[in-house]
Amino acid sequence: MKHLLAILIFCLLTTVFPAKSYALTDNEYNELLKIPYFKQADKELTAVWKEVYHEVGGAYKKQILNDQRQWVKSGRDISAKALMEEEGFTKEDAYTIAVYLRIGVLYVISHNNSLSPDQYASAKGDDYYYDMMYEKAVDLIKKYKNSGN
Numbered sequence: 128m129k130h131l132l133a134i135l136i137f138c139l140l141t142t143v144f145p146a147k148s149y150a151l152t153d154n155e156y157n158e159l160l161k162i163p164y165f166k167q168a169d170k171e172l173t174a175v176w177k178e179v180y181h182e183v184g185g186a187y188k189k190q191i192l193n194d195q196r197q198w199v200k201s202g203r204d205i206s207a208k209a210l211m212e213e214e215g216f217t218k219e220d221a222y223t224i225a226v227y228l229r230i231g232v233l234y235v236i237s238h239n240n241s242l243s244p245d246q247y248a249s250a251k252g253d254d255y256y257y258d259m260m261y262e263k264a265v266d267l268i269k270k271y272k273n274s275g276n
Contacts, residue, residue, distance in 0.1 A: 150200075150201065150204050151203065151204055151207075151222070159218075159219060159222055162219045162223075163271055164219075164223050164267050164268050164270075164271040165219055165222060165223045165226070167267065168223045168226040168227055168230075168264065168267070169226060171226075171227075171230060172226050172229060172230055172233075175230050175233045175234070175237075176195060176233060178237070179191070179233045179236055179237045179240075180192070180195075182237060182240055182241070183236075183240050187240070191236060198229055202229075203222070203225050203226070203229065206221075206224075206225035206228060206229075207221040207222045207224075207225040208221070210224055210225065220268050223264050223267070223268055224261060224264040224265065224268075226264070227260040227261065227263055227264035227267075228257060228260050228261065228264075230256075230260055231254075231255070231256030231257055231259065231260035232253050232256075234255075234256050235251045235252070235253055235255050235256060238250075238251050238255075239251060
């Protein structure tokens, strides 16, 4: 939970006091795809995104599409930058963790979308899977780094 607090504070500060923005270029993204653990995270994100996108309908479909586009455009970079600056992760590791955190948000969207009106009290907040996905990403990174790949 302390990871979440640090990232939320960082995101708030960068919103209130914006610095020069950092955005991943296509070339940088393609370089990250050469890193096995980032490539795995990216594949998982694509699969979860497709599943969630096909589950929703109507105006909500357009809303989550716009949300995903915004995450790719800037949210991913903001999250990765916070992880690099606040927790000292390398760019490869930070972007991998950022992808897994996004997967967690998509799981929340999927869960909440499946609820009927009488189940709305069991809706989950966006950070519900945060710690689990953070640990999953860190474990994956360690696994790859320890295997020599």
